[in-house]
Amino acid sequence: MxxxxxxxxxxxxxxxxxxxxxxxxxxxxxxxxxxxxxxMIRNKLRLGINILLFKDISAKHNENxxxxxxxxxxxxxxxxxxxxxITFMPIEDLENHKNKLLRGTISVLQQRRLIR
Numbered sequence: 001m002x003x004x005x006x007x008x009x010x011x012x013x014x015x016x017x018x019x020x021x022x023x024x025x026x027x028x029x030x031x032x033x034x035x036x037x038x039x040m041i042r043n044k045l046r047l048g049i050n051i052l053l054f055k056d057i058s059a060k061h062n063e064n065x066x067x068x069x070x071x072x073x074x075x076x077x078x079x080x081x082x083x084x085x086i087t088f089m090p091i092e093d094l095e096n097h098k099n100k101l102l103r104g105t106i107s108v109l110q111q112r113r114l115i116r
Contacts, residue, residue, distance in 0.1 A: 013086055020088040038084045
């Protein structure tokens with residue numbers, strides 16, 4: 001079994017994300033943009049302004065993020081263990097997942113005693 005280096009894993013994930021961004025958003029994702037989007041999430045930059053977290057309670061290391069970037073909204077999945085974006089989801093499917101994601105977000109807020 002081959003163990004991939006972090007750089008190799010990020011390169012493969014970037015290639016995957018680049019293909020999904022093109023396919024699902026007609027967006028030409030480049031490496032600096034990919035790195036910046038991952039940094040925005042990792043450091044919670046502009047939280048509530050350009051990015052919004054939806055917590056999926058069924059996902060151990062993955063977070064769903066809605067990001068406004070370069071005039072477009074993107075729904076991305078971020079791996080909190082590896083600390084990079086792993087895919088771009090179809091924005092039209094967000095409506096179908098909205099209730100599950102909101103339930104997860106509300107559950108996390110309740111656990112942290114931020115809401116009742």
